Amino acid sequence: xxxxxxxxxxxxxxxxxxxxxxxxxxxxxxxxxxxxxxxxxxxxxxxxxxxxxxxxxxxxxxxxxxxxxxxxxxxxxxxxxxxxxxxxxxxxxxxxxxxxxxxxxxxxxxxxxxxxxxxxxxxxxxxxxxxxxxxxxxxxxxxxxxxxxxxxxxxxxxxxxxxxxxxxxxxxxxxxxxxxxxxxxxxxxxxxxxxxxxxxxxxxxxxxxxxxxxxxxxxxxxxxxxxxxxxxxxxxxxxxxxxxxxxxxxxxxxxxxxxxxxxxxxxxxxxxxxxxxxxxxxxxxxxxxxxxxxxxxxxxxxxxxxxxxxxxxx
Amino acid sequence: xxxxxxxxxxxxxxxxxxxxxxxxxxxxxxxxxxxxxxxxxxxxxxxxxxxxxxxxxxxxxxxxxxxxxxxxxxxxxxxxxxxxxxxxxxxxxxxxxxxxxxxxxxxxxxxxxxxxxxxxxxxxxxxxxxxxxxxxxxxxxxxxxxxxxxxxxxxxxxxxxxxxxxxxxxxxxxxxxxxxxxxxxxxxxxxxxxxxxxxxxxxxxxxxxxxxxxxxxxxxxxxxxxxxxxxxxxxxxxxxxxxxxxxxxxxxxxxxxx
Numbered sequence: 001x002x003x004x005x006x007x008x009x010x011x012x013x014x015x016x017x018x019x020x021x022x023x024x025x026x027x028x029x030x031x032x033x034x035x036x037x038x039x040x041x042x043x044x045x046x047x048x049x050x051x052x053x054x055x056x057x058x059x060x061x062x063x064x065x066x067x068x069x070x071x072x073x074x075x076x077x078x079x080x081x082x083x084x085x086x087x088x089x090x091x092x093x094x095x096x097x098x099x100x101x102x103x104x105x106x107x108x109x110x111x112x113x114x115x116x117x118x119x120x121x122x123x124x125x126x127x128x129x130x131x132x133x134x135x136x137x138x139x140x141x142x143x144x145x146x147x148x149x150x151x152x153x154x155x156x157x158x159x160x161x162x163x164x165x166x167x168x169x170x171x172x173x174x175x176x177x178x179x180x181x182x183x184x185x186x187x188x189x190x191x192x193x194x195x196x197x198x199x200x201x202x203x204x205x206x207x208x209x210x211x212x213x214x215x216x217x218x219x220x221x222x223x224x225x226x227x228x229x230x231x232x233x234x235x236x237x238x239x240x241x242x243x244x245x246x247x248x249x250x251x252x253x254x255x256x257x258x259x260x261x262x263x264x265x266x267x268x269x270x271x272x273x274x275x276x277x278x279x280x281x282x283x284x285x286x287x288x289x290x291x292x293x294x295x296x297x298x299x300x301x302x303x304x305x306x307x308x309x310x311x312x313x314x
Numbered sequence: 315x316x317x318x319x320x321x322x323x324x325x326x327x328x329x330x331x332x333x334x335x336x337x338x339x340x341x342x343x344x345x346x347x348x349x350x351x352x353x354x355x356x357x358x359x360x361x362x363x364x365x366x367x368x369x370x371x372x373x374x375x376x377x378x379x380x381x382x383x384x385x386x387x388x389x390x391x392x393x394x395x396x397x398x399x400x401x402x403x404x405x406x407x408x409x410x411x412x413x414x415x416x417x418x419x420x421x422x423x424x425x426x427x428x429x430x431x432x433x434x435x436x437x438x439x440x441x442x443x444x445x446x447x448x449x450x451x452x453x454x455x456x457x458x459x460x461x462x463x464x465x466x467x468x469x470x471x472x473x474x475x476x477x478x479x480x481x482x483x484x485x486x487x488x489x490x491x492x493x494x495x496x497x498x499x500x501x502x503x504x505x506x507x508x509x510x511x512x513x514x515x516x517x518x519x520x521x522x523x524x525x526x527x528x529x530x531x532x533x534x535x536x537x538x539x540x541x542x543x544x545x546x547x548x549x550x551x552x553x554x555x556x557x558x559x560x561x562x563x564x565x566x567x568x569x570x571x572x
Binding site for chain 2: 041068086087088089090095096100101104105106107111113114115116117118120135136137138139140141142143145146161162163192193194195196
């Protein structure tokens with residue numbers, strides 16, 4: 001645990017727990033073989049600093065449960081993943097993630113591929129501590145044939161409908177990234193979509209929120225309206241302040257997706273030498289090193305663009 | 315060539331109008347549309363014969379009216395908050411009409427966006443099944459295929475993501491209860507399942523395309539009626555909307571070249 005400038009609330013005379021920790025503390029809570037839920041959606045508000053910390057660790061044999069984006073791709077590329085539970089893996093502005101594609105096409109990872117609504121119900125069931133939730137979704141599709149462990153259930157009422165019994169997606173750990181949080185673990189999402197972050201935390205035994213900025217509790221109301229404070233401290237065990245922690249995915253309104261860097265990521269993935277260089281520059285360094293290197297890369301792209309413009313004008 | 319040369323209407327414009335027709339008669343439902351022609355079709359329908367349609371901003375909101383393609387967020391009039399969690403409420407309530415894309419589509423209307431080849435080790439990993447399994451058994455779904463070929467129109471898809479008629483029937487009444495694959499629109503024509511055994515039928519060819527062209531580009535035995543009409547012409551109002559309001563920079567021609 002690390003001391004910071006914000007004293008936990010002492011309203012009523014007794015301070016609430018200070019849950020602040022750093023990325024190494026977070027990774028220290030994880031173990032080989034765990035099932036880990038990762039919040040966000042596609043290439044949006046992914047806890048990428050935590051993913052990068054996992055990449056630097058010795059962790060292996062993970063089951064990753066994710067509305068997948070580059071988090072899944074990077075973990076696959078690093079050989080951390082035994083199994084992916086997903087409905088899609090996409091970079092949004094680029095339809096697929098090259099590393100996930102490579103991992104799948106070489107048969108390197110096991111899968112549980114489900115409808116994205118079934119995925120939601122799996123997290124909800126785990127959050128509610130029920131074994132499954134019924135849904136029409138999945139019936140007739142190969143989701144059922146590809147996952148023979150999935151069962152259907154018959155309604156006990158007069159309709160007698162047969163529905164998919166989506167099993168609870170119980171997680172050993174979950175990590176989500178939010179715009180603001182306080183030291184006690186209340187999280188605030190200032191962008192337009194909270195996605196399913198609350199349910200990832202609800203479904204998990206160990207629950208981590210990474211954030212752009214830790215602020216005093218009383219500051220949250222100044223940052224955004226009450227409905228943006230959608231992660232309660234009931235759902236968090238640890239808080240990590242990590243500015244730029246969703247980069248290169250979008251974390252609006254703090255920053256949009258770094259499309260230039262995402263293209264660089266995809267281009268590098270296509271060539272072993274280019275990937276080795278990318279890894280050396282961006283992933284073999286610590287989080288501060290990553291942030292510095294990506295700023296430098298953005299400057300280089302801007303300079304190259306300016307040079308091209310000058311050349312065209314000439 | 316017929317039609318196209320005479321009227322100046324491009325293939326992409328026929329596709330947009332064919333996609334608009336998918337939304338006719340549904341009243342107050344949420345329109346979701348993937349791809350340029352479907353996005354234009356939903357907007358055209360909203361501005362003409364389907365004024366009750368509800369459009370999304372493609373992010374987490376419902377918007378008033380039918381803004382042009384690529385409209386800046388600051389120019390949008392928001393109607394309602396629609397984060398993904400709430401999208402599923404709409405999907406499961408059935409108040410949605412959707413045009414998805416299909417990497418593969420087959421004779422009975424199964425769609426694949428998951429993987430090409432065996433699922434355990436695919437030749438090509440695609441995006442994943444996404445919401446296709448749930449969409450197809452919960453509300454009306456149609457497909458847009460901008461590159462009609464024997465590789466996209468196949469006898470049997472490799473991974474059933476969106477559920478077609480035969481698979482829904484085999485799964486039973488819970489699967490068929492709200493199931494409707496309304497249309498398949500491709501760059502060559504419009505298709506439906508208005509046949510006794512619910513297999514794909516050629517409903518119309520876009521002007522400039524022959525029935526033989528369509529049959530040759532389709533990897534299964536398509537039902538071809540004796541008389542195949544041409545896809546309807548856009549009205550002057552629709553053409554004006556497409557060209558000057560909804561897509562002045564002609565993004566549609568990049569998806570379906572003129």
